[in-house]
Each structure stands twice: as structure tokens, then as C-alpha cells.
Amino acid sequence: MLETILQDRFAVTAVILFGIGFMNLMLQQDLLKKVVGFNIMDSAVFLLLASLGYIEGHTAPIVEEGAVNASLYINPIPSGLVLTGIVVSVSITAFSLALIQRIYRRYGTIQLRELLEKAKKEED
Amino acid sequence: MRPLVENFPFFCIFLAIVAGILSATLCHGRVAYGLTLASNAVIAVLSAYTLGYVCTTGESFVYTMGRFTAPFGNAIRCGPLQAMMALVFTLVMATSLIGGQRDLFHDVARSRQPFYFTMVDLLEASLLALVYTDDVFTGYVFIEISTIAACALVMAKDTGPNLIATVRYLFMSLLGSGLFLIGLTILNSITGYLLMPPLAQAVAALWESGSYLVPLTVSVGLIVAGLGIKSAMFPFHMWLPDAHGGATTTSSAILSGLVLKGYIMLMMTMMVRVFSMDLMEELGVTDVMLAFGLLGMIFGSLGALREYHIKRMLAYSSVAQIGYIFMGLGVGSTEGVVASCFHVLVHACCKPLLFLCAGRLSAVSGHHRSLKNLRGSAYRDLVAGLGFTVGALSMIGIPLLGGFVSKLYFANASLLTNKTAVVLLTIALSTVLNALYYIPALLGIWVKPAPEETAIVVADATAEELAFDRSFTAAALVLMAAIFVLGIFYHPITDVIELGVRHF
Numbered sequence: 002m003l004e005t006i007l008q009d010r011f012a013v014t015a016v017i018l019f020g021i022g023f024m025n026l027m028l029q030q031d032l033l034k035k036v037v038g039f040n041i042m043d044s045a046v047f048l049l050l051a052s053l054g055y056i057e058g059h060t061a062p063i064v065e066e067g068a069v070n071a072s073l074y075i076n077p078i079p080s081g082l083v084l085t086g087i088v089v090s091v092s093i094t095a096f097s098l099a100l101i102q103r104i105y106r107r108y109g110t111i112q113l114r115e116l117l118e119k120a121k122k123e124e125d
Numbered sequence: 126m127r128p129l130v131e132n133f134p135f136f137c138i139f140l141a142i143v144a145g146i147l148s149a150t151l152c153h154g155r156v157a158y159g160l161t162l163a164s165n166a167v168i169a170v171l172s173a174y175t176l177g178y179v180c181t182t183g184e185s186f187v188y189t190m191g192r193f194t195a196p197f198g199n200a201i202r203c204g205p206l207q208a209m210m211a212l213v214f215t216l217v218m219a220t221s222l223i224g225g226q227r228d229l230f231h232d233v234a235r236s237r238q239p240f241y242f243t244m245v246d247l248l249e250a251s252l253l254a255l256v257y258t259d260d261v262f263t264g265y266v267f268i269e270i271s272t273i274a275a276c277a278l279v280m281a282k283d284t285g286p287n288l289i290a291t292v293r294y295l296f297m298s299l300l301g302s303g304l305f306l307i308g309l310t311i312l313n314s315i316t317g318y319l320l321m322p323p324l325a326q327a328v329a330a331l332w333e334s335g336s337y338l339v340p341l342t343v344s345v346g347l348i349v350a351g352l353g354i355k356s357a358m359f360p361f362h363m364w365l366p367d368a369h370g371g372a373t374t375t376s377s378a379i380l381s382g383l384v385l386k387g388y389i390m391l392m393m394t395m396m397v398r399v400f401s402m403d404l405m406e407e408l409g410v411t412d413v414m415l416a417f418g419l420l421g422m423i424f425g426s427l428g429a430l431r432e433y434h435i436k437r438m439l440a441y442s443s444v445a446q447i448g449y450i451f452m453g454l455g456v457g458s459t460e461g462v463v464a465s466c467f468h469v470l471v472h473a474c475c476k477p478l479l480f481l482c483a484g485r486l487s488a489v490s491g492h493h494r495s496l497k498n499l500r501g502s503a504y505r506d507l508v509a510g511l512g513f514t515v516g517a518l519s520m521i522g523i524p525l526l527g528g529f530v531s532k533l534y535f536a537n538a539s540l541l542t543n544k545t546a547v548v549l550l551t552i553a554l555s556t557v558l559n560a561l562y563y564i565p566a567l568l569g570i571w572v573k574p575a576p577e578e579t580a581i582v583v584a585d586a587t588a589e590e591l592a593f594d595r596s597f598t599a600a601a602l603v604l605m606a607a608i609f610v611l612g613i614f615y616h617p618i619t620d621v622i623e624l625g626v627r628h629f
Contacts, residue, residue: 019303019307022303023300023303026296026299026300026303027300032292035296039296039299039303042303043303043306045307046303046306046307046310049307049310049314050310050313053310053313053314078313078319079313082262082310082313082319085262085266086306089265089266089269092269092273093269093272093273093299096273096276096295097292097295097296097299100276100280100288100291100292100295101292103288104288104289104292107285107288108285113292113293116289116292117289119285120285120286120289120290123285123286124286
């Protein structure tokens with residue numbers, strides 16, 4: 002049991018982190034904390050991806066002039082996915098922060114429950 | 126040497142992205158609007174040409190990006206179904222833009238209009254990519270692009286409630302795409318592929334050997350749940366009514382009619398091409414989808430029954446219609462998938478028509494949105510009234526209209542399975558419920574109230590808004606014609622869909 006956990010320590014950590022992020026994104030009332038939750042969730046996925054592509058003792062897949070020996074390198078595809086994922090996550094974070102800023106300017110709060118009440122009043 | 130036409134799907138996606146970037150550099154909304162329409166027109170022509178090509182060859186083709194062959198490169202796979210969806214999505218997008226034009230330039234601040242069209246273009250690109258892609262990670266990236274673009278379309282109107290609806294929509298979407306991403310990661314870790322054909326082989330091999338069944342099940346569940354949240358599958362639909370109901374007319378039409386369908390198309394691709402329907406059935410995923418679909422059909426309609434705000438009523442009705450699509454997928458047979466695809470088309474024509482007409486009806490009633498204030502509004506714009514009537518009757522499922530044919534196909538698909546009774550009864554119940562909220566709405570817009578009441582409402586409308594709206598009329602007529610075509614000459618269309626599902 003303990004051995005398998007140790008062996009899969011990256012996966013276990015990633016799942017725990019994903020859970021934390023997911024619950025934060027779902028349950029937090031504070032919009033900013035929701036964004037933090039989203040970032041934790043994404044980082045967990047990146048950790049999982051990076052650990053999946055890693056092969057003990059191999060180096061970064063940068064091919065130098067001359068012979069190419071695939072057995073020297075780690076799996077490059079997950080690393081590529083992590084890079085793409087980071088780009089996506091950064092842009093989404095930027096977008097949501099801008100949106101939250103706009104909401105704060107208009108309503109003076111970023112608590113979701115209060116916001117919903119205020120919006121309802123505005124519509125009536 | 127591949128024929129030139131096989132490059133067209135890629136050209137379409139690329140063109141939409143380029144048009145988006147160009148729109149952002151323009152300073153006049155009108156110019157960006159023209160550019161977007163022009164790019165949509167070109168994409169529609171290219172897609173029509175592609176559709177003609179794949180229908181004559183009767184097969185799908187794979188287009189690899191650059192010269193990297195599978196499993197290293199990125200690829201597009203285009204069959205009859207994909208080409209048809211791309212064509213319909215593009216045409217509906219252009220029609221929505223034309224039909225909601227007046228509201229659009231009224232609701233969106235002048236300085237931000239070019240950016241609105243940037244987002245429309247990016248949305249178009251991501252819809253096309255979601256339809257065409259043969260690579261799951263590309264699918265993920267375009268899911269996120271369409272999330273941002275769709276949120277921007279919701280918030281374009283920039284009122285308080287709109288911003289809050291956007292933020293709720295955004296977080297729900299992030300939840301969905303997060304689940305999709307981790308599902309993808311798990312799938313990649315047990316198969317080692319991202320391109321769909323080798324992925325499908327690897328999944329089949331895993332299923333046969335019986336190894337890694339738990340991770341496989343988890344990843345299927347996560348991917349379906351993630352895309353389900355994004356396409357407003359019941360019970361994950363709470364964000365939809367505010368987001369779709371509050372936005373400007375064009376945005377509502379595009380979001381309800383098209384954006385949800387992009388995710389559904391990706392989900393279908395994953396289910397049919399990667400996992401195969403047999404596996405989905407063995408894992409019980411189709412049963413869950415069927416249950417959620419049926420519940421969505423009922424609860425979406427019940428939600429609509431309670432609404433007095435016309436656009437939110439339409440948004441709830443979208444939840445019910447999405448329920449139909451999931452029901453078709455949940456039946457678990459090829460016929461079910463065909464019925465779902467047909468319903469995607471019907472809903473993609475019907476809902477934008479309803480939203481455009483609702484927007485126009487409320488524009489001639491001083492931008493009042495509640496049904497009470499829209500009484501008799503159909504007489505102030507006859508085409509809007511007629512369009513709303515045609516759309517609503519199609520939603521209820523009156524013969525000669527598109528909605529009837531899709532219900533027929535759903536019922537037919539269920540006959541071959543052991544779920545016939547529950548499907549047929551729910552379709553019947555849902556039809557009654559649809560009628561219960563659409564018919565009062567129809568009576569509301571066609572029955573003339575007392576003249577003094579009308580005078581109060583019309584006093585809020587400017588002469589400019591009451592004037593004849595040429596672009597709206599054209600768009601509404603086109604969509605009405607499309608609904609009649611789907612309801613009468615549906616055989617050629619379902620033939621193409623069947624061919625497409627065979628060569629998914």
C-alpha cells in the first residue's frame with residue numbers, strides 16, 4: 002500500500018491537488034478564490050502530465066547535432082502539452098481577473114451570493 | 126498529391142482566425158462586421174464545396190498538418206457529417222449576425238464593437254475546429270478558446286447582471302474544461318496517444334485485454350462529464366438561462382444555437398470515433414446520458430414554464446432541447462446518433478430564429494422583455510411574429526416543421542432498443558410541456574391588448590426601432606425556410622447524416 006503510494010507519489014499529489022482546486026472552484030463564494038482554485042486545479046494536471054512523461058535518469062529532449070538516441074531523452078509530448086496548457090491557463094486567468102475587476106468596480110464586492118442578490122434587485 | 130479541396134477545412138479554420146485578428150485592428154465596428162460576414166461567406170462556400178466533394182466520394186479524408194504523419198502530427202478529419210455541420214454552423218452564424226444587427230450596434234459600446242467581431246470570428250474558428258479535429262488535445266485548446274469567446278459575447282452588453290451571468294458561465298465552463306483535461310491526461314497516460322485513430326485502437330486493445338479498466342472508465346466519465354457541463358446537460362444547466370437570456374440578441378442566438386453544439390459534436394466524435402458506442406454501452410455511460418437527457422427534457426421545460434422573461438424562457442427551452450440530443454446519444458445505437466445529429470441541425474436553425482424574433486419583438490415594444498409587455502407585439506412586426514410562431518411550432522413538433530422530423534427519428538431510434546417505453550413517454554410528456562409554455566407565448570404576442578396598454582409600451586420605443594428592419598426580415602425568412610426544408614425535404618439531409626455517421 003505505502004509502497005504503491007510512494008511509487009505513484011506524483012499522481013497521488015496531483016489527484017489531491019486537483020480535488021482541492023475543484024472544490025475551491027465549486028464551493029468558494031469569493032470570485033478571486035475561485036480563480037485561485039482553478040489555478041490549483043490546472044497545476045495539478047500539469048504536475049500529473051509532467052510526471053507521466055518523465056523517465057528516471059533521462060534528460061530533456063533537445064536534439065544536438067549528430068546522432069539522435071531516443072533512449073537518452075524523456076517523453077517530449079507531455080511536456081509539450083504542459084506548455085500549451087500553461088498558455089491556456091494564463092489567458093483564462095487574465096480574462097477572469099479582468100472580469101472580476103469590472104464586477105468589483107460596479108458592485109463593490111466579489112462575493113457571489115451578494116452579487117446575485119444585487120443583480121436580482123437590479124432586474125426587478 | 127492531394128486534391129485542393131482537402132485543404133479547405135483547414136483553410137476555413139485559418140481564415141476565421143485571420144479575420145478575428147484583423148477585426149481587432151480595425152477601428153470601426155461596421156467594417157469589422159463586414160469583414161466577419163465576408164469571411165463567413167467564404168467559409169460557407171468552401172464548406173459547401175467540401176460537402177459536395179465528400180458526398181461524391183462517400184468517404185472521409187484525413188488532412189495532416191505539415192508533413193508530420195500519425196502519430197506525431199496534428200490532423201483534421203472531414204467526412205460528410207463534419208462538412209455539413211461546418212456549413213450549417215457558418216450559415217447560421219452569419220444569419221444571426223445579420224438578423225441581430227440593429228440590437229447589436231445598439232447594445233455594444235461603439236469602441237468595443239470591433240472586438241465583439243473578433244470574438245465572433247474566434248468562436249467560428251473554434252466551432253469549426255471542434256467539428257473537424259482529429260486530435261483530442263487540439264479539441265481541448267479550442268474548447269478553451271470558445272469558452273473565452275463565448276464569455277466575451279455574453280458580457281458585450283456590459284450591464285451588471287450580464288457581468289455576473291458571465292462570471293458564473295466562466296467558472297462553470299472552467300469546471301467542465303478542467304474535468305475534460307484531466308480525463309484526457311488519464312487517457313493519454315494509459316494509451317500514449319492523442320490522435321484519435323491510434324487512440325481508438327489503443328482503447329479497443331485495452332478493452333479487449335481487460336487491463337487498466339478503472340482508469341479507462343474514469344477517463345471516459347470525466348470527459349463526458351466535462352463536455353456535459355459545457356453543453357448544459359441537465360443537471361449542469363444552472364448557468365445557462367442567465368447567460369443566454371441576458372446577452373444581446375445575436376449573442377443569445379449564437380450561444381444557444383451553435384456554441385453548445387460545438388461541444389456536443391466533440392462529444393459525439395469522442396464517443397463514436399474513439400470509444401465506440403459498444404464500449405459506452407458496456408460502461409453504462411449511455412444509460413446515464415439517457416437518464417440525464419430525459420430529466421433535462423422535463424426539467425428544462427418546467428423551468429421555461431415558470432419564466433415570464435421571454436429570452437430566459439427560450440434559454441430554458443434550450444436545456445430541454447439539449448436533453449433531446451443527449452437522449453438520442455443515450456439510446457446507444459447508430460439510429461440514435463443520426464437522430465441526435467439531425468436534432469443538432471434543427472435546433473441550430475430553430476433557436477436562433479426564436480431568439481432573433483424575440484429580440485425584434487422586444488425592440489418594437491421598447492426593449493421590454495416580459496411576456497406581459499409583448500402582448501400584441503406581433504402586429505408591430507409581422508415577420509417577427511410569424512418567425513416566432515414557426516419556431517415555436519417546430520419546437521412543439523408540428524408536422525411539416527423540422528422539430529417534428531427529429532422527434533420522429535428519436536422515436537424510431539428507440540424502437541429497436543429496450544428503452545422504447547420510457548423514451549416515447551418522455552417525448553410525449555415533453556411535447557405537452559413545450560406546448561404549455563409556447564402556446565401561451567404565441568397567444569400573448571398575437572392577441573391584441575387594449576389600445577391604452579399598447580400605447581404605454583410603444584411609448585418606450587423610438588421611431589427608429591419601430592421602423593422596418595430589412596436585415597432582420599431577411600434573416601428570419603432564411604431561417605424559417607430552413608426549418609420548412611428540414612421538415613419537408615429531410616431525406617437527402619438524413620442520408621448525408623447516415624453516410625457521415627458511418628464514416629465518422
